[in-house]
Amino acid sequence: MSHSHDFLATAAVANDLTLGKNYDRATWFYDLCSAIFSGGKIRASKKFAVSHLAPGERVLFLGVGTGEEAVMAARRGAIVTCIDLSVKMLEVLRRRLQAEGLEAELVCANAFEYRTDRPFDAVAANYFLNIFYRADMERMLAHAASLIKPGGQLLIADVSPAQGSWPARWFNIAYLKLAMVTFWLLGLVPLHRNYDYLEAFPQAALTVERIRTYRFLRYGPVLFRTIIARRADPNRTIS
Ligand SMILES: C[S@@+](CC[C@H](N)C(=O)[O-])C[C@H]1O[C@@H](n2cnc3c(N)ncnc32)[C@H](O)[C@@H]1O
Structure with a gap:
């Protein structure tokens, strides 16, 4: 390995450690904040994603955090693997699983x-x-797709791009930016525009099967959404 590679590898490990530690520090308030901030919609969006798993299916959760949805998947009889940078987040998840x-x-x-x-039947990136x-x-989306077996599912619950009338769009942007800036101040996310993951799907050989949106209160602007996608299966013949 060259010196510049050594340096890059060391810098990457230092980055992982810092981010992992920042999420360690956020562990105690993360779930509570997400429940209050979203009025329970974040949980609902993940629950809907997990409802697409069948018993016995192998599922990988990327960046699982404290993993309420991984517990839901295990309850459904899925065979669950979870990955996260934060030891403390995984520790909470381990206790949750143990309790049941x-x-x-992990x-x-x-x-x-x-x-x-052994690619998975499904990968979840919530x-x-x-x-x-x-x-x-x-890069992560393409990597996630590469971990799914052909014909398998990608489950994404996340914030939604702004949609609807202009007041609804502005509300979405202001609401979600508030969360992003707070998380950025805590060293948990970089500042960026909200993404529409669907734009990157063709490159990752993914097609959308279902989308469910979640609104502020009952009829307010769309804030969150769940995407159920499928990885292309080159061997599947169309009859
Ligand atoms: C915003 S939280 C989401 C947690 C969980 N999926 C949820 O919906 O509540 C992002 C999680 O990704 C983890 N994470 C960040 N970068 C990561 C990486 N490169 N590899 C694995 N986990 C990572 C963090 O430790 C954190 O638990």
């Missing part, structure tokens, strides 16, 4: 470096792709 007598494989590592010989700059988000 459920099992999952991996504390950088998801970019995660590889497997409120995860949004923590990267665009180039890294696209």
Whole structure:
């Protein structure tokens, strides 16, 4: 390895450590804040994503955090693997699973470096792709797709791009920017425009099957959404 590679590798490890530690520090308030901020919609969006898993299916959760949705998946009988940079987030998840007598494989590592010989039936990236700059988000999306077996599912619950009338769009932008700036001040996310992941789907050989949106209160502007997508299966013949 050259010196510049050594330096880049060291810088990347230092970055992982810092981000992991920042999320460690956020562990105690993360779930409560997300529940209050979204009025329970973040949880609902993840629950809907998990409802697409069948018993016995192998699912990988990227950036799982404290993993309420991984617990939901394990309850449904899915075979769950979870990856996260934060030891403390995974520790909470381990206790949650233990409390219900459920099992999952928990991996504390950088998801970019995660590889497997056995692609998954489904990969879930919930409120995860949004923590990267665009180039890294696209890289992570492609990586997530590469971990799914052909014909398998990608489940994404996340903030939604602004849509609807202009007041609804402005509300979406202001509301979600408030959260982003707060998280940025805590060193958890970079500042960036909200993404429409669908734009990056064709490159990652993904097609959308379902989208469900979640509004502020009952009829307010759209703030969150769940996307159910499928990885292309080159062997599938159309009859
Ligand atoms: C915004 S939180 C979302 C957590 C969870 N999915 C949820 O919906 O509540 C992002 C999570 O990704 C983890 N994370 C950040 N960068 C990561 C990386 N490169 N590899 C693995 N996990 C990462 C953080 O530690 C954190 O738990």
